[in-house]
Amino acid sequence: xxxxxxxxxxxxxxxxxxxxxxxxxxxxxxxxxxxxxxxxxxxxxxxxxxxxxxxxxxxxxxxxxxxxxxxxxxxxxxxxxxxxxxxxxxxxxxxxxxxxxxxxxxxxxxxxxxxxxxxxxxxxxxxxxxxxxxxxxxxxxxxxxxxxxxxxxxxxxxxxxxxxxxxxxxxxxxxxxxxxxxxxxxxxxxxxxxxxxxxxxxxxxxxxxxxxxxxxxxxxxxxxxxxxxxxxxxxxxxxxxxxxxxxxxxxxxxxxxxxxxxxxxxxxxxxxxxxxxxxxxxxxxxxxxxxxxxxxxxxxxxxxxxxxxxxxxxxxxxxxxxxxxxxxxxxxxxxxxxxxxxxxxxxxxxxxxxxxxx
Amino acid sequence: xxxxxxxxxxxxxxxxxxxxxxxxxxxxxxxxxxxxxxxxxxxxxxxxxxxxxxxxxxxxxxxxxxxxxxxxxxxxxxxxxxxxxxxxxxxxxxxxxxxxxxxxxxxxxxxxxxxxxxxxxxxxxxxxxxxxxxxxxxxxxxxxxxxxxxxxxxxxxxxxxxxxxxxxxxxxxxxxxxxxxxxxxxxxxxxxxxxxxxxxxxxxxxxxxxxxxxxxxxxxxxxxxxxxxxxxxxxxxxxxxxxxxxxxxxxxxxxxxxxxxxxxxxxxxxxxxxxxxxxxxxxxxxxxxxxxxxxxxxxxxxxxxxxxxxxxxxxxxxxxxxxxxxxxxxxxxxxxxxxxxxxxxxxxxxxxxxxxxxxxxxxxxxxxxxxxxxxxxxxxxxxxxxxxxxxxxx
Ligand code: HEM
Ligand code: HEM
Ligand code: SF4
Ligand code: SF4
Ligand code: SF4
Ligand code: SF4
Numbered sequence: 001x002x003x004x005x006x007x008x009x010x011x012x013x014x015x016x017x018x019x020x021x022x023x024x025x026x027x028x029x030x031x032x033x034x035x036x037x038x039x040x041x042x043x044x045x046x047x048x049x050x051x052x053x054x055x056x057x058x059x060x061x062x063x064x065x066x067x068x069x070x071x072x073x074x075x076x077x078x079x080x081x082x083x084x085x086x087x088x089x090x091x092x093x094x095x096x097x098x099x100x101x102x103x104x105x106x107x108x109x110x111x112x113x114x115x116x117x118x119x120x121x122x123x124x125x126x127x128x129x130x131x132x133x134x135x136x137x138x139x140x141x142x143x144x145x146x147x148x149x150x151x152x153x154x155x156x157x158x159x160x161x162x163x164x165x166x167x168x169x170x171x172x173x174x175x176x177x178x179x180x181x182x183x184x185x186x187x188x189x190x191x192x193x194x195x196x197x198x199x200x201x202x203x204x205x206x207x208x209x210x211x212x213x214x215x216x217x218x219x220x221x222x223x224x225x226x227x228x229x230x231x232x233x234x235x236x237x238x239x240x241x242x243x244x245x246x247x248x249x250x251x252x253x254x255x256x257x258x259x260x261x262x263x264x265x266x267x268x269x270x271x272x273x274x275x276x277x278x279x280x281x282x283x284x285x286x287x288x289x290x291x292x293x294x295x296x297x298x299x300x301x302x303x304x305x306x307x308x309x310x311x312x313x314x315x316x317x318x319x320x321x322x323x324x325x326x327x328x329x330x331x332x333x334x335x336x337x338x339x340x341x342x343x344x345x346x347x348x349x350x351x352x353x354x355x356x357x358x
Numbered sequence: 359x360x361x362x363x364x365x366x367x368x369x370x371x372x373x374x375x376x377x378x379x380x381x382x383x384x385x386x387x388x389x390x391x392x393x394x395x396x397x398x399x400x401x402x403x404x405x406x407x408x409x410x411x412x413x414x415x416x417x418x419x420x421x422x423x424x425x426x427x428x429x430x431x432x433x434x435x436x437x438x439x440x441x442x443x444x445x446x447x448x449x450x451x452x453x454x455x456x457x458x459x460x461x462x463x464x465x466x467x468x469x470x471x472x473x474x475x476x477x478x479x480x481x482x483x484x485x486x487x488x489x490x491x492x493x494x495x496x497x498x499x500x501x502x503x504x505x506x507x508x509x510x511x512x513x514x515x516x517x518x519x520x521x522x523x524x525x526x527x528x529x530x531x532x533x534x535x536x537x538x539x540x541x542x543x544x545x546x547x548x549x550x551x552x553x554x555x556x557x558x559x560x561x562x563x564x565x566x567x568x569x570x571x572x573x574x575x576x577x578x579x580x581x582x583x584x585x586x587x588x589x590x591x592x593x594x595x596x597x598x599x600x601x602x603x604x605x606x607x608x609x610x611x612x613x614x615x616x617x618x619x620x621x622x623x624x625x626x627x628x629x630x631x632x633x634x635x636x637x638x639x640x641x642x643x644x645x646x647x648x649x650x651x652x653x654x655x656x657x658x659x660x661x662x663x664x665x666x667x668x669x670x671x672x673x674x675x676x677x678x679x680x681x682x683x684x685x686x687x688x689x690x691x692x693x694x695x696x697x698x699x700x701x702x703x704x705x706x707x708x709x710x711x712x713x714x715x716x717x718x719x720x721x722x723x724x725x726x727x728x729x730x731x732x733x734x735x736x737x738x739x740x741x742x743x744x745x746x747x748x749x750x751x752x
Contacts, residue, residue, distance in 0.1 A: 005496075005497055005500040005501065006500055006501060006504035006505075007500070007504055008496075008499055008500040008503045008504065009503040009504060009508075010421055010422070010503065010508075010551070011508070011547035011548065011551060012503060012506065012508050012547075013449065013508050013540075013543050013544045013547055014449040014450060014451050014452070014507070014508060014540070014543060015451050015460070015506045015507065016451070016540065017451040017452040017453055017455055017526075017536050017540060019457070020451055020455040020456050020457050020460065021455055021526060022455075025455075025526050025527055029525055029526055030525040030531070030534065032525075032527060032528060032529040032531075033529055033645075034529055034644040034645040035528075035529060035644060045527055045528075045529070053527065055527070059376065059377055060377055060478060061376070061377040061378060061379040061382060062379070062477050062478065062479075063379040063382050063383070063475060063476070063477055063488070064382055064475075064476050064477070064478050065382045065383070065385040065386040065393075065474055065475060065476075066386070066465035066466075066468055066469050066474045066475075066476065067385045067386065067388075067474070068382060068385060069461055069465050069476065069478070070461075070462060070465055073458035073461055073462055074458075076458050077458050082457050082458045082459065083455065083456070083457055083458070084455075084456060084458065084461075085453065085454050085455040085456065085523070086454040086456075086478050086479060087454065087523075088454075088483075088520070088522065088570060088571050088572070090478065090479070092478075095527075114377075115375065115376065115377060127481060128481075129481065131409075132400055132403035132404070132409050132410070132411075133379075133396070133400060133488075134411065134429060134443070134445065134488060134489075135409065135411060136409060136411040136412055136413040136429070137409075137413070138409045138411075141400075141403065141404070143379040144371060144379075144404070146376075146379075147371050147374065147376055147378060147379060147380075148371070148374075150375075150376035151373075151374030151375055151376050154375045154376050157376075174663075174664060175663060176663040176664060176669075177481050177482075177663070180663070181575065181663055181664060181669045182572065182574075182575040182671070210705065213704075213705070213706070214706070243413070244413070247412070247413040252408045252409060254406055254407035254408045255407075257407065257408075265575075267569045267572040267573075267574055267575045268567065268568045268569050268637070269567035269568070269569065269574075269635075269636050269637060270567070270568060270636055270637050270638045270641060271613055271614075271615050271636055271638045272615060272636075274569070274574045274575065274671055276669055276671070286407045288367060288404040288407065289367045289368065289370040289371050289404055290370065290371075311608075311609065312609060312613060312638075312642070343668055344668035345668055
């Protein structure tokens with residue numbers, strides 16, 4: 001670009017947040033007393049001073065065009081004095097300081113086709129990663145899985161209530177960017193086959209010691225004859241970590257890559273401690289664009305939870321109460337060899353008691 | 359602009375109730391060659407069930423080693439628009455609040471130099487500007503930084519810190535998450551922009567144990583607001599909840615994990631010495647119950663996703679720390695932890711994994727932290743413990 005550019009600055013950090021706070025937020029910062037959830041998409045926070053802020057939440061697909069961001073800005077200009085915020089789960093929040101401003105905002109959002117909801121004991125937006133849209137490591141597509149799943153579950157975003165919040169997440173490979181490993185229901189892209197070593201390329205593209213060191217199960221060793229590496233088949237658990245370090249070890253395999261489902265995790269400390277998600281389904285086929293096998297399994301799990309959980313129980317708390325053996329019988333999901341842990345923390349997961357249910 | 363490629367599979371995802379990412383890419387494709395070819399390449403991925411991105415090429419802006427994720431198509435001849443498709447990570451303001459003016463400014467820069475596609479936001483917190491070529495990186499950085507924006511972290515560096523909305527709009531915030539996050543970010547600009555650690559280091563700040571930012575699951579250092587002292591009770595409001603149909607016995611008392619509450623239909627009592635501050639009762643009766651008055655944070659360390667040796671959650675390092683500016687106690691702790699990590703950490707070893715490898719007591723000894731029962735769920739089960747010289751009678 002030949003044109004004159006403004007002078008660059010370095011290490012200035014992000015702009016200070018105070019300039020982005022709506023007036024009612026700035027004036028009542030740290031003074032909030034309580035809040036009420038008025039509907040699936042509207043809540044009101046009340047300050048010690050009596051001031052109130054109404055928040056209207058809408059879903060976004062996370063992947064947003066600048067055109068859509070500008071549309072959202074138009075709405076915020078019209079209704080919210082030019083302020084808005086995003087949530088950690090990729091929703092957009094519009095805030096107004098007077099009750100009379102809520103309905104006109106809702107009307108415009110509805111007219112614009114925005115999906116309003118995500119507040120309360122419902123499904124909020126889905127934390128997810130890049131997938132085939134942007135990542136070399138992806139075993140599946142994240143945006144597509146989110147869209148396919150939420151098209152089926154959107155009523156739980158916009159209206160229907162659940163025993164408690166259900167947090168969904170999608171990661172397109174086992175690196176699990178995002179808090180997938182602590183979600184109520186999460187989808188994870190997985191491989192089932194060994195990386196293919198392109199011996200002629202390893203020489204140029206990879207550093208052998210770091211490639212060997214990258215393998216968590218020590219499956220990789222140097223192969224001096226070929227100036228390359230070799231993999232001990234029985235040790236490899238298809239994590240793709242070697243490929244992240246050595247581009248000459250591609251692991252994608254269209255026929256065998258697929259989606260696993262893990263369930264019962266949470267990050268909040270409410271009632272029970274934060275918990276990792278555990279394996280419910282080891283593999284379902286990648287079947288774009290709608291992944292019907294995956295969305296069916298998610299609905300099966302969600303419906304069993306709705307039928308079985310007590311009020312305020314998170315999915316994992318419900319499973320803890322009834323027991324995992326009962327989870328498999330209630331959902332009808334098959335229990336397989338893959339469900340039994342043989343990795344780092346395996347022994348803690350085996351049943352060291354004679355008490356269990358049939 | 360008409361669409362350059364046929365996309366029957368992706369078109370299917372324009373249908374349905376939930377907002378469609380395909381519509382977003384098509385909107386950008388009205389004026390962006392990048393987005394046109396992204397559609398083409400993505401359609402091919404949907405057809406072949408395989409990614410078409412290459413793991414290749416370190417790119418960035420002058421003087422920084424972080425903030426840009428290099429990305430190249432593996433079939434650039436077919437899709438020249440995404441031959442280069444690098445991501446620019448822009449450090450978000452604390453709490454994800456914006457003015458429309460600021461957002462429009464970023465959009466205009468991105469329309470001029472990039473694909474017009476974004477993620478609002480990446481899972482670490484950055485504004486993700488998705489897709490541009492190498493020549494545009496310097497101009498984008500000049501345009502952004504001259505308007506007060508900077509890049510976020512990537513690689514073996516401090517990653518962009520992020521936080522829950524906290525005191526800005528949540529009555530449960532025990533600490534000023536947005537201020538703390540801003541302070542941490544400003545303090546570690548060098549560590550953020552110039553990777554020099556064994557691996558990445560993430561900070562996340564939550565105002566209370568509800569942990570809306572998932573800090574305990576995905577931050578090397580999780581800072582979680584908490585309190586000391588008695589939960590503040592407004593008995594009249596408790597009665598209002600009962601009158602309005604809440605079954606206080608079933609929904610509150612019986613679900614308190616420590617069994618430290620009682621309710622006789624008239625008065626709610628809490629044995630605060632047995633409360634573990636899980637937040638259940640407060641979250642369910644927000645008008646009636648409020649955290650205790652002495653505020654601070656629990657500092658936890660070490661969470662990470664399953665790669666490489668299995669997932670870890672952060673565990674307690676400091677049970678309670680006051681969190682007031684200038685946060686020197688916190689920064690002093692961070693310095694000691696990084697020194698330990700710098701000295702012993704192997705390449706690609708997260709700090710949590712390092713502590714597992716060398717032992718939690720070793721970590722405590724070297725960083726000068728006293729052991730405390732809050733750090734463990736239970737004491738060890740085996741008799742194989744170590745002593746130091748100082749413990750031995752000569
Ligand atoms: C040749 C060009 C390469 C490109 C374009 C590239 C690109 C990337 C990208 C985009 C990431 C994600 C970083 C992030 O999440 O911030 C990544 C992660 C990683 N890459 Fe590469 N990579 C390349 C080569 C290599 C090589 C040769 C090695 C090692 C010998 C390597 C080791 C790693 C490691 C260890 C990570 C994980 C880092 C982290 O998550 O912080 N990469 N790479
Ligand atoms: C060792 C484990 C990990 C590796 C090797 C890894 C690698 C990568 C790579 C290669 C990308 C680039 C995707 C692209 O092309 O845009 C990426 C993106 C990203 N990663 Fe990771 N990642 C790891 C774990 C994590 C974790 C645990 C988190 C968050 C807690 C995280 C947060 C992100 C974020 C925010 C992005 C930007 C795009 C997005 O939001 O999806 N990563 N990572
Ligand atoms: S989860 Fe895996 S495939 Fe998805 S963005 Fe992260 S590294 Fe890439
Ligand atoms: S895929 Fe994972 S387990 Fe298999 S060789 Fe590579 S690093 Fe090792
Ligand atoms: S973590 Fe706690 S303080 Fe922060 S937004 Fe969530 S509930 Fe509020
Ligand atoms: S915060 Fe949790 S442990 Fe404490 S009284 Fe309330 S429900 Fe019980």
